[in-house]
Amino acid sequence: MGPKKNRIKTFIGELPKNIFSGFVVSLIALPLGLGLAIASEAPPISGIIAAIVGGTVVAILGGSNVTITGPGNGLVIVLLSAITTLGGGDLYQGYLLTLGAIVISGILMILLGFLRLGILSDFFPASAIQGMLAAIGIGIFAKQFHVMVGQIDTKGSIIELLLKIPAAISNLFVSAPMEVMVAAAVGVGSLLIMVFYSKIRNKYFQLIPAPMWIVILTVGLSYYYQYFSSDPYPISQKLLVSLPNDIVSNLAFPDFSKVLDSNFINAVIAITLISSIESLLSIKAVDKLDPQKRRSNVNKDLKALGAATTLSGFLGGLNVVTVIARSSVNVNNGGSNRSANFFHALFLVLFIVLFQEQLKRIPLPALAAILVYTGYKLAAPESVRRVSKIGNEQLLIFFITLFSTIATNLITGILIGILTTFLIHIIINRSLSLFLGNALKPNVLMFKEGDKGNYYVSVKNFCSFLNFYKLKAKLDAIPEDKEAVVDFSMCDFVDHTVMESLNAYQQTFMRKGGNFEVIGLDAHEADSVHPFAIRKIIPFQTIIKVDKNLTKRQRLISEVAKDFTWSYEPKKERDVSFLYDFIYFETKQIKHVYNQLFDQEKELNLFDIEYSEGEFIAKEVIRSTMLFIKIDGAMPVFTLDKEGFLEVIYQWAGFKDVDIEAHSDFSKRFYLRGEDEEGIRRLFTDELVLFFESNPYYHVESNGDHLIIKNKERLASVKEIKMIIDFGLRLKTIIQKQLVC
Structure with a gap:
């Protein structure tokens, strides 16, 4: 009974964090759910239904720990194709038939889970997957760009829509009516929010995700025209989100009348294939972010996703997949178990019930801007550069998969990518027998x-x-x-x-x-x-040479090393295991450290570091400068930050602030946490408290025998490097003296 009680106690103790994380995720899921449904030519509410059903069912039946489920980016092109093809011009009828395909797809996913086919994701070449995702991104971008600039009636294939973009921009300045120009301004403004949101390093501003800022500002604009302006609201009704007045009585139900039709069967296969791939890849990526490093049961998760998809389809919702962007946000906001997924669904229900009138005021161009940015992130030039660095053959696989997917469909595109990869492997090895002769042998x-x-x-x-x-x-x-x-x-x-x-x-x-x-x-x-x-084994071509020239900043850092009689090593070091014990890096992926400065005893190490938060389209790469200090003796594990509004929320969510007696000003100005509260209070004497109060703010963290010190989430200037070294040297002296006493 002991372990079970501990699990229940842990679950209850972590509940505030998961409620908070679920709330933050719901702020992103609401506009995305509406936008993804509209992009698929489905009723807006269908995306929210998928998120609510997915969050509830997968939270109860799933085999993952910190993933979030709902409608996914990868299915937009598949669902759009299914709705337009099956409907034969009648989009609503196509939507009802697609619901039938979604229901059957969910049943197939349940079957895949029972057959333990979660290994399917391992049969897809990485570069082919990247090419397919880039094609999806281009498809989303091509369609939603025209909606973003207020021209929602623009039709055509992906290539045709891309070719029409210059004309769409030209029309805005030549012949577009005022309501279209205003809608385009709202769309472009929303896109700018998405682009520059991550550049604003204000933690209070970032308490609200970028998509929700767009919703708040655009809905606020409509209220401004209603109550404060004599002019009518310049955006027409057809460019606003459409929701039924009574959602429950207006639920749509699937149509299975074309179940034996070839187009219907193709839609089922496409939805099942892309849902499975997107979910399995996302689960693997999110497992890397889990601070507890738990491994998901992918087959159990497939069954849960299938059950959620089936139920969602019966209620008029889109299919349910594991979504990487919202899962990354969940981890970064303290989500620790599946209850965060459930609470994200619960908050969506509350939004629909309480703010239905406000949701109808959201302009479609604003939601399209979110998807335009998403499409760009999926197909960003950085993806091409990243693949090209791996090898020219990977770039060839990437582009063949991308162009074949755009020219045909997702299933054909990924199959061509797999075949291309196989043929390139044969050509590189100059041997067909290597693969055919050994494919079935245990290796x-x-x-x-x-x-x-x-x-x-x-x-x-x-x-x-x-x-x-x-x-x-x-x-x-x-x-x-x-x-x-x-x-x-x-x-x-x-x-x-x-x-x-x-x-x-x-x-x-x-x-x-x-x-x-x-x-x-x-x-x-x-x-x-x-x-x-x-x-x-066989030679291929000359290995690329690496440029070893130092930049101006690196030369200045080397001069700093000489001033301190330290050693300087500019090259990248990928062995960063010495940082894994620090809480700061629990939800971050470290790529490497470089520009390292060592003292003679190698007890102090200042370095530039590159790491990332989140995964996939939510991934953000950060470069910063940190100081690593070895302490002789055992000290308590603690984290010290500047006190702020965000830290107050963390305290409510279960992160306790350790107060230092007789130093109320310090307790107000600094956020100090750690499990060994008595040990922390013994370490933080008058001298150490005075030191922190009289010096610039730094993030300081102890793992028991080492410290890391960080100032900003950017690379430090040479002047700032000297300041952090001075700060670290004095801090080490004080702590060392405390431990001796």
Whole structure:
């Protein structure tokens, strides 16, 4: 009974955090749900129904921990195609028939879960998936751009819609009526909010997500015209969100009359395939963000998503998938279990019940702007640059998948991407027999070696997206706090998808105290220096040279090193395991540190660091400067930040602020937390409190024997580097003296 009671106590204790996180996620889910439904030519309420049903059902039946479910970006193109094709010109009838396809798709997803086919995501090449996602992004962008500028009647294929964009812009300045120009201004203004939102480093402003700011401002604009302006509201009714007055009595029900029609069957297959891929990839990505590093039961989650999709379809909602952007927001706001998903759904119900009139005032161009930005993020030039760094063959796979998806459909596009990848692998290795002759042979051997029970895994012949599931099954069976060695010395070829997956395992093992090492690739060559590049025995082309010239800032930092008689190392260092014990990095992915300054004893290390928050389209890369300090002796684990409104909310959500007696001013100005409250109070003597009160604010964190000090979420200037070094040296002296006493 003890463990069960502890789980219940933990659940109740974490409830405030999950309620708060669910609320924040709902602020994003509301406008996105409306926008995704409208982009699919479905009634706006269908997107909200999917989010409510998904959040409720998956929270109860799911196998993941911190994911959020609802309508997804990837299905917009599929649903739009299904509604327009099945309806034969009647969009509402097409919507009812598509609901039937959604219901059957949900049943198929349940079946996939029972058949334990969660491994399906491992059969898709990474670059082909990137190409497919970019094609989805371009499709969303092409359609929603015209809505964003108030021209909602523009029709055509993706290519036709892209070609019509210059004319749409020209029309605004030549022949567009005033109501269209005002709608376009609202749409462009909303897009600017989406673009520049992340640039505003004000934590109070960012308490409200960018999509909800758009809703608040545009709804506020309509009230301004109603109560404060003599002019009529300049946006016509057809450019506003349409919701039924009585949602319950107006629920739509699926139509199965074309269940044997080839177009209906194609729609079911497409919805099932893309739903499964998007969900499985999102689950894998969100697992990396989970502070507790739990591993989701993907097959159980597939069954829950299928059940939610089936119910959503019967109630008139879109299909339900795991969504990466909203899941990232959930993790970053303290969501720790599936209850956050449930509360996000509950808040959406409250919004629909309490603010139905306000939702009808949202302009369609504003919602389209959110999707235009989403489409751009999916197909951003950065994706092309990232793929090109891995290798030219990956860039070829990416573009072939992208263009074939745009020219045909998602299923055909991804199949062409898979076939292209397979053919390129054959050409690179100059051998068809390597793949056909060994495809069905067992190529992975695993056993424990030595008294310590270390795991040794040997891979032979080839390892690619075609048979990675075999290696993955073995690696998943290894406890992540153990030692694992994966040997590719008997393997002729390792593809990009496998190399990227192996890197994910290395990161997970490091975080959980284990060690994951890949050996046997010394004889293999690659066509780029990227760590995810394909590896093969036969030579391919010359490895790219790396430019080692220092920038002006780096030269100045090296001069600082000389002033302090420290050592300077400008190159990137990817071994960042020394940072994993700090709470600050629990929900962040560290890429590398560089520009490191070491003192002679290597007890102080100042470095630039690159890390990211969130995943997928919600991913934000941050570069900052930090100081790492070794302390001789044991000190309590604590985090110290400047007190603010956000910290007050954290306290309500369960993060307790440790007050220091007789220092009320310090307690008001600083937010101090940690589990060992008595130890923290002993450490924070009058001298240490006075030090913090009389110096600039820094984020200071202890993991027990080391400190990290950070100022801003940007790279520090050389002057700021000298200031943080001075601050750190004096802080180390005071704490060291306290521990000796």
